[in-house]
Amino acid sequence: MSAIKLGVPSKGRLMEQTFDWFAARGLTLRRTGSEREYAGAVEGAEAVELVLLSAGEIPRELAAGRIHLGVTGSDLVREKLADWQGQVADLAPMGFGHADLIIAVPACWEDVDTLEDLDAAAHAFRAAHGHRLRIATKYHRLLREFLAQEGVADWQSVDSQGATEGTVKNLTAEAVADITSSGETLRANHLKILSDGLIHQSQATLFAARAADWSGLAAPFSALCAQLGVPVPRL
Ligand SMILES: Nc1ncnc2c1ncn2[C@@H]1O[C@H](COP(=O)(O)OP(=O)(O)OP(=O)(O)O)[C@@H](O)[C@H]1O
């Protein structure tokens, strides 16, 4: 018999809080095998199979229909999938994994507090240096869409897959677009958030894949949605 494949983050706080969220709804998810083996089991629901994946890969697995359901950050789905709403249905915000995707600039840039100021600074920067102001990020799509919508021009993104706040000190970027939760990393790196520089408020979210093969799964899926207390989406 086919089963509903549920993809969840394979490690860390996101995995533990995901397990807790399902446990509160009567579903026991657990890792099986050795501590390092990415195998899992589900108890308490019919025809649900656990797939442990990197949080960053869950959007792609959903889009490809290789998993039916997936838990990951709402930021990652928006960043990794073009037309994300055409590819997945948003079933439930889960109330953890909160983080803000923001734009920050050096704290010593006294004249730059807003996106309008950033736009002016970017024009001045290009005139002075002959190349565009660099914003380091791993959220290229969200940053591009946000700044286009807000009318900021004359900037370029540079890729940074980690330690993004360090790029300004290392002189590989003038500004950053990254996730923050406590704000400690920004403060420690002498960066300040633009007052209107909030791109997305992210949290862990349960998504359903439109491209997955749902044939024969309508009954277990309805039962699962009822158990989780979420409406059955139109896929
Ligand atoms: N400091 C933070 N506080 C809260 N949430 C965070 C923080 N940093 C990242 N997140 C969120 O955690 C999720 C996973 O982030 P990220 O892609 O960095 O995963 P990772 O831990 O590097 O895992 P993997 O490499 O397995 O994908 C994202 O949705 C992100 O918004």
Ligand SMILES: O=P(O)(O)OC[C@H]1O[C@H](OP(=O)(O)OP(=O)(O)O)[C@H](O)[C@@H]1O
């Ligand atoms: O506001 P704070 O509470 O200080 O958290 C923000 C930091 O957390 C994340 O990094 P992570 O630890 O995931 O490492 P990364 O640099 O590899 O992304 C994010 O990229 C920030 O660097």
